[in-house]
Amino acid sequence: MVSSKVWGDKTVFACDECGFKYADAETAKECENFCKTHNACNPKLTALALAR
Numbered sequence: 001m002v003s004s005k006v007w008g009d010k011t012v013f014a015c016d017e018c019g020f021k022y023a024d025a026e027t028a029k030e031c032e033n034f035c036k037t038h039n040a041c042n043p044k045l046t047a048l049a050l051a052r
């Protein structure tokens with residue numbers, strides 16, 4: 001489950017598998033699906049991450 005968190009002055013969406021935070025829920029969900037399937041992060045997605 002992607003969880004939204006207040007981070008600084010904005011809301012971010014965190015992948016529950018790897019903990020990377022994204023500006024949009026869609027990317028966070030994509031990351032989570034990839035993490036679950038491959039047991040690793042997709043570098044294309046983590047490049048878009050704001051933080052871990």
Ligand SMILES: [Zn+2]
Nearest residue numbers: 015018031035
């Ligand atoms: Zn992830």
